[in-house]
Amino acid sequence: MVEAKTTGEVLRELVRAHPQLQGPIDAGVSIAVDGRIIASGLSEPIAPGSEVYLMQRLRGG
């Protein structure tokens, strides 16, 4: 369980709580907040009660 108000805070707090996540996060992750996929932004706000989902960073063609 971590507390965070932005996408960047989520990643920072996750690594603090679970250092083994540093690898995957360095390799690139995207964060979905209530279904909206945040590809890379660290300042996207997260409202209380939002559903947050971590996924591998998306790439396009």
Place this chain on the structure above:
Amino acid sequence: MSKLHVSTTVNGDAVEYLCDPRETLLDCLRDKLNLTGAKEGCGTGDCGACSVTVDGRLVCSCLMLGAEAEGKQIETVEGIADGDVLHPLQKKMIEYAALQCGICTPGILVAAKSLLEKNPNPTEEETRYWLAGNLCRCTGYDKIIRAVMDTAAELREAS
């Protein structure tokens, strides 16, 4: 290797160039005459991006040597418009959005003009087979075929 002197006519203009015997007509048009409208997509005569007419015949300029152009009449995409008046094919290509990236467009225009000069009333199948030597990777050909057939109809009406 000594170079060859070539005198030829391109889009009605008398031109001269010196070329290596190994250089293609496409190389000479692009590099000696600065006519970069014809494109090299393959160098093997498979894509048609370098299409020009030589004495009225549609050819891939990558398959003809520059030296062979001596005394010929060559027409390229740069010669299709009449001054500032676009050829109906050029207008229809824009109107139908029959190009996305536009790299195949010069070859398609030269080939389609050649088709309509030989066959003013082509069927869809005839149009597709005539243009089968011109690769387009963006459009799926749908809008190109429609543009060419609509131009044919318009030209028939006008004549």
Place this chain on the structure above:
Amino acid sequence: MALDDRKSEFTFVGTRPDRPDGLDKVTGRAKFGADMSAPGMLHGAILRSPHAHARIVKIDTSKAEEHKDVKAIVTRADFADVPFKPGLEGEFWNVLENVMAGDKALYDGHAVAAVAATSALAARDALKLIEVEYDVLPHVTDVDKAMAADAPVIREGAADYSVPQGMHPNVVRYHESGHGDVEAGFAEADLVIEDSFVTEATHQGYIEPHACLGALGSDGKGELWCCTQGHWIVQKTCAALLGIETSQLRVTASEIGGGFGGKTTVFIEPVALALSRKANRPVKIVMSRSEVFRATGPTASASMDVKIGMKKDGTITAAQGIFRLQGGAFPGAPGDMTAMCAFAPYDLTNVRQVGYDVMSNRPKQAAYRAPGAPMGAFAVESVLDELCNQLDLDPVDVRLKNAAQEGTKASYGPRYERIGLVETLEAAKAHPHYSAPLEPGQGRGISCGFWFNHGGETSVSLALSEDGSAQVMVGTPDIGGSRASMALMAAEVLGIPYENIRVTIADTASLGYNDVSHGSRVTYASGLATIKAAKHAVEKLCERAAAKWGIPVDAVKWQDGCAVPSGPNAGDFDPMPLADITADMGRTGGPISGHFEATPEGAGVSFGTHIVDAEVDPETGKTSITRYTVIQDAGKAIHPTYVEGQFQGGAAQGIGWALNEEYIYGDDGRLQNSIFLDYRIPVASDLPMIDTVIVEVPNPGHPFGVRGVGETGIVPPLAAIANAVSNAAGVRMKQLPMSPPRILAALKANG
């Protein structure tokens, strides 16, 4: 990002004007990559490995250096010392190693040295004078063989953190995701089908080979002209590979003759700059078609196992997929994307997907339109079709029954926002194509497809001129008519005619970083930035009008291209047109411009449904596509004709992938079909007209509702065509391409 400015009624958006670059492109005037030259220019050529895997013992360039026309020769030693890191973390190293081999040649066509000479012919002649001593090593080009215990190792240490212990070193990335309990789900099913599928690598097949013209001095300052989907990534990568400062290299994007993902990285650009630095003259390099096939990025090949359970009423109870993708001699095959996209169209209680990124002795794969998604859809939608056949269910009804919608937990994790899959399926069901009778020997196939879409770093500037016209500078190369879309969106906000707006693809010195034209992002992200930049300019226009009228700025609003008082209390003034404000802007405060930059994070995912009729000739095994309909959610079509063009182009590329196109390697590991005669892409006589239906379910993450449309169109075709062919031939086709020999073999095996 707050979107308080959504719009659903439009004046310009949704119309179909001529594209602004149309005249240049029909007269031969447009300048593509190879159309540029410079005073004193040299021509470069690249020597390539004839071996699939070999240690480079020695490169002797002495004879070539003596050639009178040769001005520079480079090998790996002429590039920066970029550190090696595992996986995609070390992408600069991967790209450097790809553009110029280090200790080993890793695939047939891998660059080992390059020459600059006074003519293209002299440069090619000089390549023959370079002597390379190779120690040939065992090679592997097949994905399953590359994962086997006895496979030759491409490179130790290339795997990243994600790969479980005990796997072959050629497995470099691993992805696993899903939810629920698939075993429990399979137990609930009335029918479970499990099958294996294979797709070959295909090439994006853009008609313009890579071309560039570079000039770099010993002072570290350079200029580069090239055909690329993104000149900032070229700038950044070339600077890293040459050891110069990024800002000292100005990159200008030429008109681009197709990319489809293949021009999102560099191949020849750093080589031209390295040659130029050594010769102190501009160097132009133009690839041959054979070089494009052998040494640029095709897509990945795939080997896949899919298992789906279904109840008699069509409900999917569980789905599982294992996707092994081979992406050449470097990390990057999109096994993760294949896995995440494969089941994304469906609302599944139990789903599990695994993706592998596997290296082999082939060229470094590059993105190809929805990278990874088409092959996964082929496997999944084939199994779904077989389940429908065996349970005697309508394939559209089954997909509707299981379709994901707003709020569905996606197979890859998050919940969907508003999406348009159901609308595409309903449109398919209602389309006359779906109910049209089939001739004997024909079969019909349908498939859904999904792609994420991407936002990406974006910077746009807009400047108004005194006469009331506007110039827009965007940083995303225009591959398919995007300048028209940008102008339409700017016109919509400014309220001036489309024709009064000139959109330019700015060079790297003119804007901040712009991500590549990829991920279906241009109309979405550059469009959003164009809208915001135009609004920024409108704010300033309102300020000037307020000052002229002597009323507060919040008492002015912008309407139909004019400043107007915002209400009866604001005062009684005639509307002030944009051109009246710009006419004396030099005296009322100076230039009026707008700017916006961000990484827009609202790219909506997109779905499509395709219907295909195919006819199979049992004598020759040849397949003809007799009818094709593309239905896709565009969110909001800015220029509908170019949206149709994207749908049609995606379908045509999918037809090629499904029926003809493949990389064919000999036992010696050399590519056997490196020209268009042997690698046959669809020609005009191969295809029917391609019908399109644009569905518009607005994307909540864009002010006008735009979803990217470029990539989703290639996701359903492989599966839809395979289903049509399988239904026509009466035998399930599990390997692409479904070339005539493969179809004949399948018919024969089926008796």
